[in-house]
Amino acid sequence: MERSTESGRIETVLLHDWLTGFRGGERVLEAFCDIFPESPLYTLIHVPNTTSEKIEKRKIVASFLSKIPKIESHYRKFLPLFPSAAESLTIRENPRLILSSSHCVIKGVQKPKDCVHISYIHSPMRYLYDQYDNYFGKHAPLYQQWGGRTFRSYLTSWDLSSNDNVDYMVANSKFVQERIKKYYRRDSHVIHPFVELQDFREHAKKDLPKKDYYLMVTAFAPNKRVDLAVEVFNELGKPLKIIGSGQQDAWLRSFAKPNIEFLGNLSRDQVIHHMREARGFIFPGVEDFGITPLESLAAGTPVIAFKAGGVLETLTEETSLFFTEPTAKSLKNAVEKFENINFEHGRLVARAEEFSKEVFQSRIEGFINDVVPR
Structure with a gap:
């Protein structure tokens, strides 16, 4: 060119x-x-x-x-x-x-x-x-x-x-x-x-066992609604790992309970490793597009996302579970429902492949x- x-x-x-x-x-x-x-x-x-x-x-x-x-x-x-x-x-x-x-x-x-x-x-x-x-x-x-x-x-x-x-x-x-x-x-x-699909090729080949934790990968900005996820997982007591940093870092840590782990900024390989092992990926904000949910699919991990913004153009009900209100109650209900759904690995990866x-x-x-x- x-x-x-x-x-x-x-x-x-x-x-x-x-x-x-x-x-x-x-x-x-x-x-x-x-x-x-x-x-x-x-x-x-x-x-x-x-x-x-x-x-x-x-x-x-x-x-x-x-x-x-x-x-x-x-x-x-x-x-x-x-x-x-x-x-x-x-x-x-x-x-x-x-x-x-x-x-x-x-x-x-x-x-x-x-x-x-x-x-x-x-x-x-x-x-x-x-x-x-x-x-x-x-x-x-x-x-x-x-x-x-x-x-x-x-x-x-x-x-x-x-x-x-x-x-x-x-x-x-x-x-x-x-x-x-x-x-x-x-x-x-x-x-x-x-999505940089080549980063996920090895993880996409087969459906590997999951570990019992949920994951977020995000900047700690107001529109990301990390606070909503912290509030819900405080109440549920389920393990949540959060990768990232930003202006709300100290505030979020101040009210998170021990079941929520802040991992800071990690290398690309470490992020992909956590995406592959996570039970589900939490995406509670309103994003203009949203790359990380597609990366999660490429790693073979389904998504729980707020039903608004760019994710409506990328995620489907075959790959994700949507919650409809930007409230703790709505996200909590989605997490509990998510644990009774089996997502097909091949459909997750195939959806990500459409965004090369x-x-x-x-x-x-x-x-x-x-x-x-x-």
């Missing part, structure tokens, strides 16, 4: 909000890097060696935020500066295509003249729109509540105006497509993300070829 011309101009520039870890958004970015192996990458914040070799080995240009000491631990506190940071990034190359991976402000980087900007939207900024109360409501620290009230109008106004910089929006799910239509008044094309990296990249390249003039 990467093409050169007699003038030597760079054909494609990549954008991504920040490079401080390696999660679902960074896996999508890595897939873009496979398609465009020579393209430079612009970002708000770059903490070296926190992503993958494919991402790190290219030219990376970061904004002034990267110069702030210990920014990797406190970047969320600088949200009001994100628009200015995006505007400060000047693309020096002369590309025909800008491909952004955006869930915050990076789509607002000014595009050069005669360039097509395709933005892959993981989500409109959920903390400004439909999940504002989860992030800035009464439960949040006072400084956070004040910040939300003070800057929300400015940030939403800037976010909407920055869409003028985008020629085509690609949503990662129909759920996000609907939110783009609602908040941005823009049409978009849907291309679902993918190869399919994703083919659809992205096809869309680019359709809209970028040759």
Whole structure:
């Protein structure tokens, strides 16, 4: 896909909000890097060696935020500066295509003249729109509540105006497509993300014995509803292992009982190992897409999920059990019902196989070829 011309101009520039870890958004970015192996990458914040070799080995240009000491631990506190940071990034190359991976402000980087900007939207900024109360409501620290009230109008106004910089929006799910239509008044094309299926091939071959624990793999953010799972498993007394970290870490640990084990951030192999052994995977939040439930299926483990958001496009009743209310009672009933259901291993794995990296990249390249003039 990467093409050169007699003038030597760079054909494609990549954008991504920040490079401080390696999660679902960074896996999508890595897939873009496979398609465009020579393209430079612009970002708000770059903490070296926190992503993958494919991402790190290219030219990376970061904004002034990267110069702030210990920014990797406190970047969320600088949200009001994100628009200015995006505007400060000047693309020096002369590309025909800008491909952004955006869930915050990076789509607002000014595009050069005669360039097509395709933005892959993981989500409109959920903390400004439909999940504002989860992030800035009464439960949040006072400084956070004040910040939300003070800057929300400015940030939403800037976010909407920055869409003028985008020629085509690609949503990662129909759920996000609907939110783009609602908040941005823009049409978009849907291309679902993918599961790194090769990581799970050995586990998918046969139905191995399960151990008596449930599992979560998540960031500790308000929309993930880890608190709901902790509340339910406190009451049930059943073993729950939680992999991940985040802003709610200390609070969640403060009221979790001994049957709930916080494992922190583990290696990819360790995460897959726990997914394979777990009795069930708990997914109580509302996600725009949700990679980890599909990864659980790829490891041969069924899912208990809240019936909302992107999981309605990926999980089925043959692979998962849904609970319908975002309450402890509803999740508790689902866990108790789950233990009397036998899920077929082959159906779990087959469903995950429908979301391969190869399919994703083919659809992205096809869309680019359709809209970028040759």
